[in-house]
Amino acid sequence: MKYPKGAKPGGQNAAGIRRRKDKEVRYGSRGMTLEKDLDFANSFYLEHGRAVIHKKPTPVQIVNVDYPSRNKAKISEAYFKVPSTSDYNGLYKGKYIDFEAKETRNETRFPFINIHEHQVQHMHQCYMHGGIVFIIIKFSLYDETYLLPFEKFLPYWERFLNDGRKSIRYTDIKEDSLSLKTGINPRIDYLAAVDEFYFENGE
Numbered sequence: 001m002k003y004p005k006g007a008k009p010g011g012q013n014a015a016g017i018r019r020r021k022d023k024e025v026r027y028g029s030r031g032m033t034l035e036k037d038l039d040f041a042n043s044f045y046l047e048h049g050r051a052v053i054h055k056k057p058t059p060v061q062i063v064n065v066d067y068p069s070r071n072k073a074k075i076s077e078a079y080f081k082v083p084s085t086s087d088y089n090g091l092y093k094g095k096y097i098d099f100e101a102k103e104t105r106n107e108t109r110f111p112f113i114n115i116h117e118h119q120v121q122h123m124h125q126c127y128m129h130g131g132i133v134f135i136i137i138k139f140s141l142y143d144e145t146y147l148l149p150f151e152k153f154l155p156y157w158e159r160f161l162n163d164g165r166k167s168i169r170y171t172d173i174k175e176d177s178l179s180l181k182t183g184i185n186p187r188i189d190y191l192a193a194v195d196e197f198y199f200e201n202g203e
Contacts, residue, residue, distance in 0.1 A: 034103045034138040034145065034188075038088065041186035051191060053090030053097060085122045092191065093199065096131040098123060103138045109167035110137055112160050120157055123150055132198050136180070136190060137173060146177035147193040 038055070045051040067073055089098045100123065102114045115135075127133040133150035153176075156168045178193040 034101055034136065034140075037145075037186070037188045038101055038136070038190070041188050041190060042088070042090075044186040045191065051090060051092040051097070053088055053092065055088050056085065086119055086126075092132065092194065095198075096126065096129075097133075097194070098126040098131050099134045099136060101136045101138075103140055105140050106167075106170075107139070107141055108170050110170070110173060111167040112157070113166070124154070127151070127154075132194060134194075137177070139170065143182075145180040145182075145188060146173055147180055147190055147197070148173060148177040149197055152176040 035055070042051075042053045042055070045053060086098050086100045088101065089096070091097065100115060100119060102110070104110055104114060123133045123135075127150045135148045135150070135153055136145060137148060138145040153168075156165070156172070160166060178197055180188050180190055180193055183189055
């Protein structure tokens with residue numbers, strides 16, 4: 001398969017925030033991607049009857065197929081297509097749930113280049129129909145993961161569409177999001193944050 005083409009900041013970034021020293025950065029989850037953590041969490045939720053949430057497969061455009069024999073076919077060229085909707089969806093406590101999961105190595109912001117406009121439009125439609133919609137963002141250099149409710153994300157996106165900032169600052173995400181603590185089973189219990197924001201607050 002052909003994959004689409006996908007800098008390390010210096011000791012001090014443009015915002016004047018100095019990089020954390022090695023001893024301050026948590027390395028416990030090195031090699032563990034956000035997607036793997038969420039897949040494990042969703043399997044845990046399903047097995048324990050808490051929720052039914054799945055990752056949508058990434059659509060693939062097949063370009064060329066080889067037929068070495070009459071009963072065998074081999075895909076020799078294919079490309080990942082841009083997903084038309086968000087990454088995950090399902091049901092939780094009788095409510096439709098829909099969310100994106102993004103990981104960034106940027107220290108000071110979450111760039112909007114990481115998300116497509118039609119994905120935001122899809123999430124907006126789900127939100128307007130009463131769904132639970134959010135974005136999970138992981139700052140991998142800090143090993144920090146946040147759940148940003150869609151209603152908190154939307155003003156930043158609308159500002160971007162009106163020629164505003166092309167990113168959300170790390171400090172703003174910390175202020176407007178719920179921090180996802182790490183555990184064991186599952187490692188990222190994001191439904192605990194969903195409970196806190198969408199159910200315990202009466203929303």
